[in-house]
């Protein structure tokens with residue numbers, strides 16, 4: 148064939164492809180001129196996942212977002228973890244997404260996680276059932292009875308653990324807090340005291356969470372399979388506790404979350420749903436509070452002035468307590484305003500949950516951006532929390548910034564928002580305050596070298612080792 152004819156045919160084909168692609172693109176831009184955000188799909192199949200993950204392992208995971216924000220704006224499209232994804236680093240767009248309900252967005256988690264959580268998990272269910280379970284748990288976590296109980300338990304577990312610390316001993320804060328927080332959590336959820344059953348639960352839970360980020364393969368021997376087996380054992384234990392509680396129902400005030408859920412009269416909450424959810428509730432709680440405390444210790448170790456203010460505030464409270472006698476109450480810890488600022492600033496800088504994923508159940512338009520049906524949307528809190536426009540010297544640990552700052556007006560969402568706002572947020576702050584109080588009033592310390600790892604979950608590589616010395 149004549150070469151010019153081939154060239155002409157190739158040009159026509161190319162032109163036709165461009166026209167079809169543009170027309171399709173305009174259609175995807177939705178009705179009324181809403182546009183699919185600009186961005187790149189990256190490589191076939193893997194999309195931009197490799198670039199995302201390699202940034203996520205670095206000390207500055209937000210660089211993946213920063214680079215694209217410069218090119219495409221604060222809302223851009225990408226392809227992550229096998230799904231077409233719209234990424235939002237825009238506080239207002241993210242707020243709208245968090246406020247939406249299941250008619251627009253549903254939660255999205257990696258396959259291994261959904262397999263392990265099961266269909267009735269609070270993290271996955273939607274609509275009335277989610278609102279009911281969330282409401283019951285949230286109300287219980289806010290109740291003054293539970294706060295009094297948790298304050299008592301946490302104080303005694305912290306004291307029990309710290310009493311054994313020797314001068315110059317190397318303490319890994321992450322490990323110490325994990326032990327204590329797990330006990331508190333299990334007691335608050337199912338009423339179990341430390342002992343043999345608690346130990347069994349702890350072992351199985353460790354096995355269970357090891358599979359949260361595994362390959363979605365359920366063959367015997369695989370990581371996911373072993374995690375599912377561990378979950379079965381935990382469910383059996385929790386079911387036996389539920390049966391016991393049902394037998395001995397005495398009509399007294401609920402002492403743990405199981406009590407609250409079995410007293411629910413709606414008939415929607417089966418024993419299977421309750422026992423499954425007790426384990427799923429441990430997922431967001433078990434790791435995040437210890438990491439919050441660990442990061443606070445890291446930031447304080449690097450900011451002597453903040454540590455000094457914290458010590459002074461907590462010593463004043465301790466002196467008052469010893470003069471008046473008795474134990475500190477929940478309200479005493481919450482009255483420590485600088486300690487609360489330290490926790491808030493740690494949440495901002497640490498970004499323990501860097502963002503959350505949802506899936507659009509229909510075409511959605513938010514502030515001119517189209518999120519097509521079936522696409523994922525990733526609201527990335529970390530970029531907002533480290534944005535100079537919201538926070539001056541954003542990479543500097545500065546608890547004083549919260550003195551006059553309104554938490555609700557600066558895109559600050561470490562606990563999410565809307566209907567899925569973390570029901571454990573008061574508890575997390577309380578537990579962190581109690582641990583910090585006992586640490587700074589009883590010990591001085593020198594921190595050893597360690598650094599933050601940001602992926603797949605935030606943690607300190609070496610568990611934040613500190614060498615402690617008891618105050619005289």
Ligand code: HEM
Nearest residue numbers: 270281431432435436439499500561562563567569571575
């Ligand atoms: C520093 C500690 C914590 C952080 C940073 C944190 C963060 C979050 C975030 C961002 C969400 C929203 C997830 C979404 O929208 O899909 C969430 C939900 C949740 N959190 Fe927390 N959390 C913490 C501690 C706790 C604790 C102590 C508990 C309770 C024992 C807890 C229980 C839950 C539950 C049950 C949900 C799901 C709520 C629902 O989907 O209805 N969290 N958490």
